[in-house]
Amino acid sequence: MSALCPILRTSFDDYLADVLPAPQRRILREHLAACADCRRAALEKDPSFAFARPFAPEPVAEETAARILDAVRTGVALRQTEQRLRGVSSGRIAGSAAAAAAALVLALLIPGGGSSRRARTADARPGATPAAVQAAAVQPPPAARPVEPAVSSSEATIYDLNPGAGREEPRVVWIVDRGLDI
Amino acid sequence: MELVYSETRERQSSTELSDRELAVRARSGEMVSFETLVVRKTPAVVSLARRIVGNGEDARDVAQMVFLRVWNEIHRYDEKYSLNTWLYRIATNLAIDFLRSSRSRERAHGATLHLVREREERTADDATRVAEDAELARLFESVSGRLSEKQKAAFVLKEMEDLETSEIAAILGCGESTVRNHLFNARKILRREIGRLYPEFVRGVVKA
Numbered sequence: 170m171s172a173l174c175p176i177l178r179t180s181f182d183d184y185l186a187d188v189l190p191a192p193q194r195r196i197l198r199e200h201l202a203a204c205a206d207c208r209r210a211a212l213e214k215d216p217s218f219a220f221a222r223p224f225a226p227e228p229v230a231e232e233t234a235a236r237i238l239d240a241v242r243t244g245v246a247l248r249q250t251e252q253r254l255r256g257v258s259s260g261r262i263a264g265s266a267a268a269a270a271a272a273l274v275l276a277l278l279i280p281g282g283g284s285s286r287r288a289r290t291a292d293a294r295p296g297a298t299p300a301a302v303q304a305a306a307v308q309p310p311p312a313a314r315p316v317e318p319a320v321s322s323s324e325a326t327i328y329d330l331n332p333g334a335g336r337e338e339p340r341v342v343w344i345v346d347r348g349l350d351i
Numbered sequence: 352m353e354l355v356y357s358e359t360r361e362r363q364s365s366t367e368l369s370d371r372e373l374a375v376r377a378r379s380g381e382m383v384s385f386e387t388l389v390v391r392k393t394p395a396v397v398s399l400a401r402r403i404v405g406n407g408e409d410a411r412d413v414a415q416m417v418f419l420r421v422w423n424e425i426h427r428y429d430e431k432y433s434l435n436t437w438l439y440r441i442a443t444n445l446a447i448d449f450l451r452s453s454r455s456r457e458r459a460h461g462a463t464l465h466l467v468r469e470r471e472e473r474t475a476d477d478a479t480r481v482a483e484d485a486e487l488a489r490l491f492e493s494v495s496g497r498l499s500e501k502q503k504a505a506f507v508l509k510e511m512e513d514l515e516t517s518e519i520a521a522i523l524g525c526g527e528s529t530v531r532n533h534l535f536n537a538r539k540i541l542r543r544e545i546g547r548l549y550p551e552f553v554r555g556v557v558k559a
Contacts, residue, residue: 238386
């Protein structure tokens with residue numbers, strides 16, 4: 170028992186109430202780690218004093234640390250790929266919008282462009298002539314045609330397998346990401 | 352070959368940087384700095400997560416989520432503030448979320464039962480071993496099952512990580528008086544649980 174012991178023991182209540190100033194708190198914790206008598210007295214006062222000591226981080230096995238790092242790397246790579254793909258997709262949307270605008274301008278500028286389109290659309294309606302319907306029926310299905318890349322960049326290529334799909338038919342897009350290390 | 356050499360040299364130089372410098376470099380997209388930070392902080396994050404979630408396997412899962420969250424949020428890191436506080440905030444919140452999941456609760460309960468049985472088989476001489484950090488950490492795991500997530504996190508950060516109450520308030524996103532309230536209630540519950548589950552622990556230490 171040192172001269173410091175009785176003084177520090179008077180601060181137990183303040184420690185438990187969390188009103189002990191930081192420097193005194195540190196001194197008390199260090200003292201409790203070193204002085205068995207005061208530690209006993211503290212535990213008699215409150216068993217939760219058992220945890221009033223600085224705990225060093227538990228060592229993590231190298232293998233475990235390596236596994237965590239690998240998992241984090243994989244997760245980061247996936248996030249980066251997702252972000253890249255989002256970038257490519259938004260680029261494709263911007264490209265499609267530009268193409269649609271250009272088509273609209275051409276349709277308005279080319280004489281008869283709009284009317285011939287209207288005529289072709291009319292063929293597909295009920296009431297169209299049998300010959301026109303037959304001609305439409307012999308068109309090969311979209312999947313039978315070779316698919317051209319819709320968007321291609323140094324990072325990814327997007328193949329749009331059914332570009333005309335609307336709400337009734339699911340849209341099928343195949344994205345080939347060169348950044349994926351498979 | 353040159354690339355490998357260059358990356359190794361880069362990694363060696365990054366290990367000499369402070370946490371804050373590494374975080375700033377990681378923020379600008381430097382992967383080597385981020386990985387150095389992960390390696391450096393893994394033991395602290397796993398330990399903190401383990402004390403909150405109650406078992407090592409879940410703690411490793413939480414640690415992975417913590418570092419992924421850090422990577423996603425690194426652009427928000429402000430170097431004016433301590434990296435540890437920011438990291439502990441992410442780790443504590445994710446560990447609390449994890450603890451709230453029923454799966455984690457079941458595992459913690461299983462671990463507690465195992466520890467209680469293990470303790471019952473020990474002799475009084477083992478009381479001296481209880482003084483060891485690892486043993487105390489396990490003791491905490493077994494008696495802290497009845498603490499709420501916030502009470503547990505506040506107690507771990509205060510007693511085991513030795514953080515200031517103001518830091519804990521910042522980490523938990525509440526006021527200092529709320530932290531004190533959590534600590535008060537945590538002590539009350541721990542006092543009761545230690546007395547109930549390990550009466551020989553307190554008696555053994557007092558008699559020693």
